[in-house]
Amino acid sequence: MHNDTRDADTVTLLRRRDQSDAGRVGTIELFFDLVFVFAVTQLSHTLVADLSLSSMLQVSLLLLAVWWVWIYTSWVTNWLDPERIPVRACLLVLLVAGLVMSVSIPHAFDEHGLYFAGAYASMQVGRTIFFLWAVRNGPDILLQNFQRILVWLGTSAAFWIAGACAEGWSRFGLWLVALAIEFAGPWLYFAVPGLGRSSTSDWNVHGGHMAERCGLFVIIALGESLLVTGATFAGLASTVDAWSAFLVAVLGSILLWWIYFDTGAQRGEHRIMHSSDPGRLARLGYTYLHLPIVAGIIVCAVGDEIMLLHPGHATAPAISVLIGGPAAFLAGAMLFKWMTNFRRTPPLSHVVGIGLLAVLLWVAHELRVSALQIGGAATGVLLIVAVWESLALRRPSGNEPLSEADTPRR
Numbered sequence: 001m002h003n004d005t006r007d008a009d010t011v012t013l014l015r016r017r018d019q020s021d022a023g024r025v026g027t028i029e030l031f032f033d034l035v036f037v038f039a040v041t042q043l044s045h046t047l048v049a050d051l052s053l054s055s056m057l058q059v060s061l062l063l064l065a066v067w068w069v070w071i072y073t074s075w076v077t078n079w080l081d082p083e084r085i086p087v088r089a090c091l092l093v094l095l096v097a098g099l100v101m102s103v104s105i106p107h108a109f110d111e112h113g114l115y116f117a118g119a120y121a122s123m124q125v126g127r128t129i130f131f132l133w134a135v136r137n138g139p140d141i142l143l144q145n146f147q148r149i150l151v152w153l154g155t156s157a158a159f160w161i162a163g164a165c166a167e168g169w170s171r172f173g174l175w176l177v178a179l180a181i182e183f184a185g186p187w188l189y190f191a192v193p194g195l196g197r198s199s200t201s202d203w204n205v206h207g208g209h210m211a212e213r214c215g216l217f218v219i220i221a222l223g224e225s226l227l228v229t230g231a232t233f234a235g236l237a238s239t240v241d242a243w244s245a246f247l248v249a250v251l252g253s254i255l256l257w258w259i260y261f262d263t264g265a266q267r268g269e270h271r272i273m274h275s276s277d278p279g280r281l282a283r284l285g286y287t288y289l290h291l292p293i294v295a296g297i298i299v300c301a302v303g304d305e306i307m308l309l310h311p312g313h314a315t316a317p318a319i320s321v322l323i324g325g326p327a328a329f330l331a332g333a334m335l336f337k338w339m340t341n342f343r344r345t346p347p348l349s350h351v352v353g354i355g356l357l358a359v360l361l362w363v364a365h366e367l368r369v370s371a372l373q374i375g376g377a378a379t380g381v382l383l384i385v386a387v388w389e390s391l392a393l394r395r396p397s398g399n400e401p402l403s404e405a406d407t408p409r410r
Contacts, residue, residue, distance in 0.1 A: 012138030015081045015206070023209035025216070026082035032073070032091050033220060035098040039066045040224045042105040044301045049106075051306075051317035058109050058172065062116075063295055064179050066105075069098070069123050071287050074213040076131055078205045079142065090130045097123045113171060117164035121157035124182070128153055145198045148190035156181040186283050203279025207272030214286045215265050221294050225253045225301035232308045241311040241372060248376050249304035252326075255382040256297055259333055262386070263393050268340035281340060289336040296329025303375060311372035319364045322374045326382055327357045349388035356381045 015023075043066065047059045073094060080087045097119045104116035128150045135142050156178040163174030191197035229249040236242040272281045303322040306314075314322065334350035357378065364374050
């Protein structure tokens with residue numbers, strides 16, 4: 001940095017890391033998140049409307065895209081100061097494009113494919129170009145990093161637009177290639193011939209900001225789950241089954257919150273804030289491993305709606321949703337806690353919980369059980385995990401977290 005008053009942070013719109021509130025989440029970021037409340041609702045409603053295998057695959061792909069455009073934006077606002085007018089303007093433009101993307105979700109594989117792909121690609125590429133402009137007089141490391149990112153996202157954008165011009169499974173295949181390119185980028189350090197490759201030490205993120213942003217997205221998903229539960233229950237007749245399904249659904253959402261926020265989120269935030277390589281933890285723990293956590297919550301919301309509407313029986317797809325949601329959530333939470341706390345083994349409570357859900361899946365397919373019974377049993381598994389972990393973490397254990405220096409690099 002230069003020693004004059006026009007330092008690099010002022011010229012490049014970067015956050016000033018020497019301030020006590022350097023990692024504070026701005027209100028414009030929260031306002032931007034409102035679009036993704038709508039996007040999550042669109043995803044769950046699209047899946048509820050059609051539980052076929054093809055619909056599940058399509059919604060899964062769209063969920064990956066929604067998460068990826070959001071997490072990339074969170075990385076950018078980790079570096080840029082959202083209180084600066086140009087940064088705010090960029091986020092507001094992204095908000096409008098995100099709204100177009102969200103509106104297009106139910107028919108993304110039909111007549112609205114170009115709307116979805118165009119909005120998504122413009123958000124990814126446009127935000128990266130804006131960042132290059134914002135740090136044009138800033139650190140060379142950031143400039144070079146986002147030059148590489150622009151090459152990767154520009155390449156994937158071509159596949160997004162090509163897919164929008166195709167139909168049926170050709171569209172799905174091209175969009176899958178586009179997502180594969182984007183998901184591989186951070187893992188391969190955005191390597192580009194002639195431009196080199198980045199390193200996690202280049203991604204000097206503010207750990208507290210990244211942890212809070214991902215925690216807020218978990219809250220978005222949980223809020224959508226409660227919204228679906230309340231709205232669906234409000235339209236039902238007051239019966240024993242309806243009340244039972246309602247209570248099971250609400251308890252399930254509470255337990256999802258508890259398992260994530262009771263200790264795991266705080267420990268993860270502490271670890272990334274005191275890490276010598278926060279970019280490494282942000283890439284794996286928050287960029288990749290939060291995806292199954294969020295996906296699991298959204299699928300749980302779909303399962304809750306199915307349980308409320310049809311408590312007396314369960315089809316094979318409904319069984320998969322009712323058990324798959326909690327399983328995906330527990331798997332993501334297990335890996336996140338294992339990685340961020342540097343434990344020798346994954347949390348035993350989560351491993352046992354996933355095993356119990358696997359047994360429940362077999363029982364549900366073999367016996368004639370209702371959606372309410374399956375949902376109640378799955379919620380019971382979450383209760384076991386929550387209580388077990390809370391008790392285990394509040395007493396001395398032989399499975400103490402390792403220091404960062406003692407763990408293999410992931």
